[in-house]
Structure formats: C-alpha cells, structure tokens
Amino acid sequence: MNAVVQALQEALGADSVRVDPDVTATYSRDMMPLAPVGQPLAVVFPENAEQVQAVVRICAGAGVPIVPRGAGSGLSGAANAIDGCVMLVTTRMNAILEIDQDNRLAVVEPGVVNLDLRDAVEKHGLFYPPDPSSYDWCSIGGNLSTNAGGLCCVKYGVTTDSVLGLEVVLADGSLLKTGRRTVKGVAGYDLTKLFIGSEGTLGVITKAVLALRPLPQAPATLVAAFSTTAAAGVAVTNIVRSGTVPSLMEIMDAVSIKAVEQHLKTEVGPPGCEALLLCQSDSGGEVARLELEKVELACQAAGADMTYVTTDLAEGRMLLTARRAVLTALEVYGAWLTDDVCVPRTAIADLIAGCQTISERHRVKIAVVGHAGDGNMHPTLVYDPADADEFARARIAFDEILELGLGLGGTVTGEHGIGKIKREWLAREIGPVGLAVHRSIKQALDPGNLFNPGSMFAME
Amino acid sequence: MNAVVQALQEALGADSVRVDPDVTATYSRDMMPLAPVGQPLAVVFPENAEQVQAVVRICAGAGVPIVPRGAGSGLSGAANAIDGCVMLVTTRMNAILEIDQDNRLAVVEPGVVNLDLRDAVEKHGLFYPPDPSSYDWCSIGGNLSTNAGGLCCVKYGVTTDSVLGLEVVLADGSLLKTGRRTVKGVAGYDLTKLFIGSEGTLGVITKAVLALRPLPQAPATLVAAFSTTAAAGVAVTNIVRSGTVPSLMEIMDAVSIKAVEQHLKTEVGPPGCEALLLCQSDSGGEVARLELEKVELACQAAGADMTYVTTDLAEGRMLLTARRAVLTALEVYGAWLTDDVCVPRTAIADLIAGCQTISERHRVKIAVVGHAGDGNMHPTLVYDPADADEFARARIAFDEILELGLGLGGTVTGEHGIGKIKREWLAREIGPVGLAVHRSIKQALDPGNLFNPGSMFAME
Secondary structure, three states: OHHHHEEEEHHHHHHHEEHHHHHHHHHHOOOOOOOOOOOEEEEEEEOHHHHHHHHHHHHHHOOOOEEEEEOOOOOOOOOOOOOOOOOEEEEOOOEEEEEEOOOOOOOOOOOEEEHHHHHHHOOEEOOOEOOOOOOOOEEHHHHHHHHEEOOHHHHHOOHHHEEEEEEEEOOOOEEEEOOOOOOOOOOOOOOOHHHHHOOOOEEEEEEEEEEOOOOOOOOOOEEEEEHHHHHHHHHHHHHHHHOOOOOEEEEEEEHHHHHHHHOOOOOOOOOOEEEEEEEEEOOOOOHHHHHHHHHHHHHHOOOOOOEEOOOOOOHHHHHHHHHOOOOHHOOOOOEEEEEEEOHHHHHHHHHHHHHHHHHHHOEEEEEEEEEOOOEEEEEEEEEEEOHHHHHHHHHHHHHHHHHHHHHOOEEEOOOOOOOOOOOHHHHHHHHHHHHHHHHHHHHHHHOOOOEOOOOOOOOO | OOOOHHHHHHHHOOHHHOOOOOHHHHHOOOOOOOOOOOOOOOEEEOHHHHHHHHHHHHHHHHHEEEEEEEOOOOOOOOOOOOOEEEEEOOOOOEEEHHHEEOOOOEEEEOOOEEHHHHHHHHHHOOOOEEOOOOOOOEEEHHHHHHHEEEEOHHOOOOOHHHHEEEEEOOOOOOOOEEOOOOOOOOOOOOHHHOOOOOOOOOEEEEEEEOEEEEEOOOEEEEEEEEEEHHHHHHHHHHHHHHHHOEEEEEEEEEHHHHHHHHHHHHOOOOEEEEEEEEEEEEEHHHHHHHHHHHHHHHHHHHHHOOOEEOOOOHHHHHHHHHHHHHHHOOOOOOOOEEOEOOHHHHHHHHHHHHHHHHHHHHHEEEEEEEEEEEOEEEHHHHHHHHOHHHHHHHHHHHHHHHHHHHOOOOOOOOOOOOOHHHHHHHHHHHHHHHHHHHHHHHHHOOOOEEEEOOOOOOOO
C-alpha cells in the first residue's frame, strides 16, 4: 500500500480514507463539465480540525497535493481532482456548534448544508442570507471557499458579508483563527475575507463564525413582462434610480422564457414577451406594498406590457417557478453549461443582446437568466454532449461571453469562481501586477503549493 | 541637501516636498496622545498616482521608510512619523472623479474629505454610509486604511462594506488595481479587503471605487433612560431580539451623562438616570414609527424610566447633541484618551460595570459611550496632562480596559485600529499563528519593510 495512504489510514481510520476507484471517481469532480479532472490518490473524510491537521502534515511531508472539497456543487472545477492528489472532503464535519440568538451569530463546521443552517437558525427567528441555487445540497465550506452568492445578494450581499471569523488549517498544519465574534473589529489584516473566495488554495476552513440577520417577512412578489430586452434593462435602471432595494430581482430573456413555457406547458408571459423581471420585497405588509408599487411604476415607465403583484405566498412561489425551472427546461435541448459574468447594472440589456449575437454566430442556443439586481448574469449554453463540433462551438461561445462581459466593464465571474476553467481569464482581468500579488500571497501562505495547486492561477 | 529630499523635489516639485520643522511637526502625529512620535525626514504632498509611485521608488531605493497619512484624525498613532521617514500626505489628491448614479458608485481619490463625498453623492439621491465621528474632516484614504466605522455601522456596516475596488501603489512602485466596478465579483483573492484596514503597511491607496446606497429618509429618534446600566444592557438585547435594526443605537453611561449635563447646563435624563440609549430609524414615515415603537417596547420591557420618540428632525438632532458633546464635555476635567473595544452585544453592561471598577481602582475618571448596536464601546479616560502620576494611571487603566474587552469575548479595537499603541495587544488577540500569517503577508507584499514599519506589528 502507498505509504501516504497508510499514514492517512493510521491517522484517520480506514473508514475515512478511501482509494476504491468508484469512490475516488465520485469525489473527483464538481458540476462544471468544461473543467479538467485528474485521478486522486485517495479521498479522505476527516471528522474534526485535528484530523484535517494530520492530513495536511502527512501530505505536506510527502509532497502530495490536497484538493479541499465540500458537497461538489461548484461550477468552476475548483474542487476537481488533480492527478495524485488527496481529495479532502469536509462533509463529515457537519455540526452546527452554536446559535447565539442575542448576538445574532452561528458557529458551524464546513460540512453543514446551507439549507440545514437556514432551517436551524429560522427556528430562532434568524436568517442566514447567502442562497446559491444549490442551497439544498451545497455546503457552507464550499460557499465560503467560493464566496457564494445567490438570489439574496441584491439586498443582503454575498457570503463574505455574513462571516465574522474562521478557523483554518494552514499548509504547515497549524491552526489559524481569523476574525472574531463581535460585529465590528479591525485588529490586524482582514484575513477572514482573504480566505473567503480563495477556492481552497490557501488552507482548509474547519470552522466559521457567521453573522445572522433578523428573519425577514414573507415576500411579496412582482412580475413584469417586456416586449424588448432593452425595455427590461431600462426598468432595472429605473428601479435602481427609485431607491428601492428589492430582496430579489431576477431577469429571464426570450430563450429562457420559451424553454420554460415548453417545459411547463404553460405561458409565463404575454404574447411577444421578450424579457421578464421578477422582484420580491421581504419588508412585510404596507412597506412591501409600497416598495413593489415603486418597482411597478419603474417597470411601467420603461414600457412594461404587463405587471402583476401578489402578496400571496403560494402564488409568489409559483411565479418564481419559471425562474427556477430554467436549467431543467434547457435540458430538453441537451446539456447545459452556465456562464457567470457580472456587469454594471446599466449594461444588462447590452449583455443579453451580445449573447444573442454570439448565439447566432456559433449556432449554439444561449439562454440568459440572472440576478438583475446586481448585474450577475448567467448566460447558459445548450449543447448536445454527443456532438463534438457543437461542444467545441459552445466552448468558444462560453469564452466570447467572458470577453463580452469584460468589455462591458464587468468581471469574468460574479459568484461561481475561477477554479480550473477561467485561469487565463483571471490573469486577463487582473493583469500582471494583480497576478504577481496573488502569487506572492500564495507563496507566503502555502510555499510548498500544497493546496489545490494550479487552480485559480499557476505559480509560474 | 539630503539626496533623497533632492530626488523627491525633482520628482514632485519643491512646493510638494517640505522639510521645515514646523511643517514636519504638524504632519508627524495623529490624535492619539499615547503613541510614540518620530522625526520625519520630509513631508511630501503628491498630486497623483504617478507622483506616489515616484516617491515610493525613491524611498525604496534609498531604504527610507514611508508613513502614509490622510487628514491625521486617527486615534491609534498609525499615521505617526517614525524617525527618518517620509510622511506621504494624500490630502492634495482630493478629487471626486466620478459619481455613477445608475450603478450607485463613486470613484474618488484618497484625500477626499468624508463629508465632501457625503454631500456630493447626496445631490444624486445617494448615500455613503461610513461616518466616523471626525467625518467633517477625516479623509476617505484614512477611512480605508483603518476600515473606519461610525454611528451608521449598526445598519450599514463599516468602510470595507462600501468598497468595490482600489488602486494601490505597491512597494516596488507598481500600480495594483483590485476589485471591480460591479456589485459582485469573485475573480481571485479579495485583495480589496486585504488592503482595507491594513493601516498603510502594505501600500498607498491612490483611488477607490465606492458602493453607494439610496439616500435614507430623515431619521426619527428615540431616547430611553435607565436607572441602571444593567437595564440598558437588557434593552439592547431586547432590541436585537425584536428583529429591529435601527440606523443608529448609541449608549451613554452615568459618567458621560453627568459630564454632558454640566457642560450643556441642562438635564439630559430624568433624576437617577444611569444610562441613556439613543436610537434612530431612517426607514421613513410609518415604517420608522413602527420600528421605534418596537424599540420603545423593548426598552420599557427592560425597565426604562423614560422613553421619548420624535419624528421632528431638529428635535432629534438636539437629542443627539448629548451624545456628540461627550468628548467636549469631558475636556472640562482634563485631557481625554479614548479606548475602542468591541464586545458581543450581550456584554455591553458588563463592560460598563468593569470600567467603573477600573476607574475606582486607578482613581481615573472613565466615561463610557459607544455604539450599542454593534457592541463597539469607547470608554474614555480623563486625565490631567500636567499630572504625570495620573497620566501613568490612565495608561494602566487604558490597558486594563483592553484586557476586560478581550475577557468578554471582544476585540481590542472595533474601529480605531492597532497603529503604534496596541501592537502587543494585537499579538495577544490573534496569537502566534495569526501573527506569523501577518508577517508572511507583509513580507510578501513589502519585503523591504518600506511602508509604516513597526506599526500594527513588528517584523520580528
């Protein structure tokens, strides 16, 4: 038996170190089909920080790279295996250690599923905002490592905005505590936010102190239909100008709408509808009514063909069904591949128009859905996995969308991350000085390039 | 003439490089009387990023340290000179370069005064939340370097929560751009938030992209008086439990109240009042009324002797006068020295009680005021600057308050920073692993220890 595997088994127990090909295959990739996948040496399931430290020390001593992994819901290949690595899976570290109602915080292990945390804190009248689409199975550790977003961001920010402190195992096996349990604090560098979004390249998060909010009210919902994408874009600008901050603000383009209508076998917009805006207010009662009234006026001023508001919870959920069904609906046409550009809010309509052009140029269907409230768009390409030529064209279109996003003053990733698919794009977005700083920080914290090497950026 | 001064004058012009003792003295310290002050070689006033780069290259080449400085309103000595340094003053870089209403952002140079930015964006119906007490003269660059807070934090967070991107001159003179202009973005490490709060030890910020919010409504104000500090503490917990998030929530202890009453020659609370809570809601109209109604009930449930609510703007401002007058009022007794611990919100009453004990033990007056909504307390010591023994006792009390804060699960600095007065306390709060990580990051980004050496932590 491999000496490293043997040492890992001695440290963690045989049950926590797996080398069987079916297990290693299961844990070797996330949800992004474009990313390269290697062959792990082993998959380990540590149960506490001490076991993570043991794994790190053994691997560091043997020069075996470690790829940290949560639930595997990622969309950038960040948690994909590289050849000969140890996959460090955090799913067994899934305890909610503490919920402190009066200081509005929770202390959790990284393997806690996002939805489980949401449910647990809700019982105390509290709210953990970050809600990536995979919230019913993704883990907090993965959310932290990718600085995950979701539908909540327009009002409540991204993961980093809900974290007070971390516990992290570093490359030398030492245990770092960052941040604090207090709401404010400026003692030293903000290491907490440095580790958040570092995609497993700087250490392994073993604990997090999360800031919670008061539980919002049940949402009121508005849907608005537009006969042009440009009009929907104007509506977004009008809403921003109105000073209203909805708790959700999503956009669907014509391709998404059509796919969903075919899938659900029902109309989701009036005839000729080219774009839908979905907004919610969770401010409750009269306030929600007033907020959505402003949103409705902003949509009407932009030329909406139809607006509809409901305070009925079930009806609101039904209206959101269309948005949530997009990816499933697209599967009728083939496999999907979702992009993740974020552009200034004023450039949303331009981004959708640009995607239409790219779609026509490469004969690939592109449906654009996204978080209109913060400009984070998910143009989603559909391709036939059996058709190599179409897959190649989808790949080119995927990259052209990144180019388009950058050209509109945006970023190549709003919430999914760089991982193993956008390394060259990171270099392009941040430039040589930015890349040099990334390398120097990686070198400082992980001089042996132990953690997720080659992900996000290469060391030379 | 010194060769470095000559090179600086050639690069910036003689008017921008000053060595006269009255000028160097003026720019050699901030507002914290405890911090050591050195003798600068020169004070430079660059007018743009290129001039900052020139200064950095000249100083790096000559091994002359650089201490970046904004308006000098700091309270930790972070911007205090060290012997032989060049003070790099950013006040001439004070242009508001852009206000983008539809994407709710502003692009500014570091020398812009906080209040000037607030006023400028308000004309566009927008709001820049961070509001340190010195907001009418402190500069955005200093706010960024210290991750400044203020009264707004309970609802709107601290400086780092309002920054999308930075431009920074690094130790090798290169220009780094961090972050982006979009609301969301996860491309690479969060370098923006690493530089924010780094107190001038990692680079010189030359530009910032700031996120703005819709302008809130005129505030409604509540004041509540309590006959014990403990009751005020319970009120804070009740308010947190009620799910209300006021836009301001300040606490004053008995010593503060008495000082202000003597200073303003008026009663600010009913007889026997030992603690005052001041809360505001900026949600407007009916919503503000409902929010403050909840706050009022929470105060009454905690045994408030008096509560009073007003929606009158002038009256609200008058009620806040007491809070704002505390430091001035204390000057009647001598010079003041303000501490800056942040504790869990449930520990506020314990902190105030602990400060009373420390006050008695060392025969030093301590008035506690603070941001009750986030637990960030400012116990303020009063001493006679001419009385060396009293100053020595105040110093001991200052440290014991930090000890007390840490013991209550807090941090030694909520918003003022470590600077040149709390270095040992930083080491104590973050421990040896944390300190090693700080040193490795400093070494990675500033290998020559050029920027503000010895501030925040020592390299060995």
